[in-house]
Amino acid sequence: MPDIVKISVRALVEYVYRSGSIDSGFRTINTLTEGTKAHQKVQKDYAELDRKEVYVSEEILYNDLLFVIDGRCDGLLRENHHVTIDEIKSTAGELSAITPQTYPVHWAQAKCYAYMVAKEEGLERIQVQLTYVQVQSEERKRFVLEASFEELKQFIHDMVKAYFPYAQLKHRHEQARDASIRELEFPFEKYREGQRKLAGAVYKSIADGKKLFAKAPTGIGKTISTIFPSVKAIGEGLLGRILYLTAKTITRTAAEEAYALLRSRGLHIHVVTITAKEKVCFLEEMRCSKEHCPYADGYYDRINEALLDMLSSESLMTRAVIEQYARKHEVCPFEFALDAAYAADAMICDYNYVFDLRVSLKRLFEEQKRHTVLLIDEAHNLVDRAREMYSSELNKSDFLTIQREYKGRNGELHSAAKKINDYFIALRKQIGENKTEVTKDLPKPLIELLEAFTAVSERILASAGAGGADAGLLLDVHFAAAGFIRIAKLYDERYVTYAESIRNNVSIKLFCLDPSNLLKQMGKGYRSHIFFSATLSPLNFYMDMLGGDLEADFSAAIPSPFSSEQLDVHIEPLSTRYRHREETKGPIVQLIHQQVKNRPGNYLAFFPSYEYMNNAYERFNVLDGEMNTMIQASGMSEEDREGFLAAFDAGAKQTLIAFAVMGGIFSEGIDLVGDRLTGVIIVGVGLPQVCLERNIMKDYFDAAGKNGFDYAYVYPGMNKVLQAGGRLIRSEQDRGSLLLIDDRYLQPHYRRLLPPEWEA
Structure with a gap:
């Protein structure tokens, strides 16, 4: 029997067909939500016999691997004996810039679905359609082609062939990893007092799919006591991935050292450390576009070779290792680390890659989450960090600057910024000079003004029309405004709004008082959460603030091993x-x-x-x-x-x-x-x-x-x-x-x- 490799259509086509350059100068912050809305509006216009979100799958044998490929196509349309696969894509840019040749990866995704449907229904020919939707105007643009079953069959087999070297590398790695885990023993002669109890509690929490809140004293060896049982759980098939989350660089080092120790004892594993973009950028000025950065220019043309090289040669991919291979293959070290992390067994990163709405690991699909454990080190730090993540603040001075900069240059943006500045002026009169106002109400009139402002600023930024030295300021203010709107959608009884008038400036903040519910939502889907710290005391307080359940979740208080x-x-x-x-x-x-x-x-x-x-x-x-x-x-x-x-x-x-x-x-x-x-x-x-x-x-x-x-x-x-x-x-x-x-x-x-x- 051949070994099985499971992969989604999207993951397959993105690996094979990704090409071109990184250009992160501007991306709308609401892309995911708006994309979903755009899909739903197109699907509402489907005819009675048309189907939406249709699950499809196929098995393809290549050499010694059986590829099980599946996904959901947006639309399966039937008209006049013609069957059409509809793939819907949303964009904040102008539709006029999109041609049938612009996004080969979109055609590849739609063709995969078309092949699976054609095979299931015994069709000799099938139509493939791409529907692009402009999220603001809701304007649509469609491209259609017809393909034979044999053409589509050859197409998907060619993709599997292109993906095979990477799949084979991963498969062989997983076999070696699992064999090494079976032989792996605790890396010290004996457990310290309390270590065995903590390691056992971690393993049981993973096995039972529970959260664990562990207060374990300094010096007990918390890092190895959480990583070792998690690695063992991978060997037992309970887990596919470990995320070690930290608040500070120094605790990341402790995790790297623990994996290195296990590696020296025979563990075969891929571990990637993610370092903040501004710290690893090779350039003096961080400008992520092909015009300004050679590591961004053509990044996706080189990334697959870079990944194959590093993953086949390295085990512990620290910042230094990532930078070494990034320079060798001329790829952005930050994006390279992220791409490697998605392929790795374990990653070490900051809290925000899981809990922050802006930067969370969005390519980690729900199925992968169900086989992932979160090891949350120094968990006491997460309470205040979460408050920061789920709060948002705006200042009058920023909108006054935009108002002045765009006067006579862009009347629409000038007007939108002026209305927000006028709102702040009225707010200052309302609360008085050098005073504060606290309310439980969401400032809905301000939200409406911000939505109008971001609609204009988004168009300017998406079309690269900002220009000049103030373009960076517009980008910053746009994201601040969009972030405020995003937090406003989370606003509930756990928030207050407070405004401060200090001299000439006025600020307003949506302040998250209790982050527990949002932490619970952002952590949803992961198999297990292990919150641990020497100072998780009093335990009930931290369970309350970190989204724990006193009745359902596990807790452990490990006594000090020292006299x-x-x-x-x-x-x-x-x-x-x-x-x-x-x-x-x-x-x-x-x-x-x-x-x-x-x-x-x-x-x-x-x-x-x-x-x-x-x-x-x-x-x-x-x-x-x-x-x-x-x-x-x-x-x-x-x-x-x-x-x-x-x-x-x-x-x-x-x-x-x-x-x-x-x-x-x-x-x-x-x-x-x-x-x-x-x-x-x-x-x-x-x-x-x-x-x-x-x-x-x-x-x-x-x-x-x-x-x-x-x-x-x-x-x-x-x-x-x-x-x-x-x-x-x-x-x-x-x-x-x-x-x-x-x-x-x-x-x-x-x-x-x-x-x-x-x-x-």
Whole structure:
């Protein structure tokens, strides 16, 4: 029996027929929704005997592989004994630019459907029709050809032949992968305490198709404990793909190292790391068009060869590997990584590739999702990230600039921008100077003005008529407006609208207070979600905010594998509340100085804000100008961060104290093992500064019957404390001291949020 390769018609034709260049200078943000509407409007005009969304399939044997190809054709039309396959495509561009030769891939898709229908119905000839729809005007343009069954049969067999080298590569890889997984053992001599429990919970969650919320302490080896059982699940046929989602580059590195370790133990696997486009772009100025970028020009003519080369030669495709092959084949490294990721067994990427409506992995079909697990690292970060993803803000100043730039150049765009600017002027008069207005109502009049604006700006951008230095601004404002419209469609009782008038500018924001429902919707279809973090505490809060179900989903709280003797914890009950800071700054600096003097070594001192940190740093240097000190700067480059961490030398003879901000780049995801870090000092309980948004959140959760202050301030703040303190004990050999400075640490409400091993 030949081995089976399943593939959709769309995936087949896109692989074989993709050609040309990348041109992402402008694409409408609503393409998917508008495309669906365009399809439905065409299908409404079908005759009574016509059928829509018709499932078709075919099996084709080529060499040692049996290709099972299937898909859904948009229309199967019958008229005067003629059968016609209708393939509908929507566009934001002008129909006059489309000829029968413009998109060979569309003809290929329609011909595949035509062959399958002709074979099933025993037809000698069949008509193939392409229907193009302009999404704004709803104008239609059609091309029709007639083909014989034999022509279509030859056509689809030629496509399978062209696809075969790639299919054979993937098939052989999967056989080797599955065989290697069967032999794969846990890559350490024994599990750390708690590791086996976490790995078992992950495997069971995947097997049962459930979500798992796991609180697992720092140093337990969470990354390998989630990846290893997921790899095993691929070998058992439960999964086809693993998505490892992170918030920060440094945690991506941990995942890469875990896969590399398994690879060294015999695992045969394809893993791709996706890095942000602006970080991997080879050019000084990122302009994704064939006119400006040689890696975009002809990209699709070279990509298949590039993929075959890299996938046949490499296993772990990190940023460096992607860039190496991208330069070799002259292809865009970002798009290359995405194309490789769709072909890989595992990918490592940012949260937004799954949860953000703008950049999610849209080519991952529902069938593939059902065989994919999401491993969501440092999941506590996803709450605020999701709020950002599902909120949207506009500023008056942007529309005033467009209004001025296009005066006398494009009357329609000038008028549309002026109406929005006038709306903001009226809003400023309504709420008053330097004031704020919060409402639960969606600003529908503004949405209507924005829809009119984007309709005009879209036509200008699609036809490349913007021109001039302001074209980039129009693109940015268009996407901001379209994003606002998109978020408006999600608006419900979990949102508020707030407007701020500050001097001459006015802003309006659709603010997502509770992202749980949208996270649930965006994650729908995946087999399993594994949310894990050392600071997923309190667990009920994070299950609530991340779209969990307290009754149906799994949870696990793994105890620390380290002994209490490894950590010396001391609490100093000095107030760090804003109103007391001036009087306690001096004693706190004295206390820090005493701590580092008594026990020489390397220290990290965390503060609740840059202002507080800078002030303490200055006072400390006045007190002791001899000691080696460092301070975190805002907007540090990767080189600066590496230099900061490199200063923590285990063999240094002089004591080092580094001042950093809680919740910042040095408070989570860094490993300073052994004597590289002697102690951590945490000043305050990490509460976010009192502000409008946090107070809106507090009121919302109070009204929902929850403790609003805890949800808006205490839990996010204490999470920063736990993350900062977690830098200290990273292995069984580590020892260290933890100094907590704040009187609230002695209050039961805060104390019970501390881990048991922090008992002073």
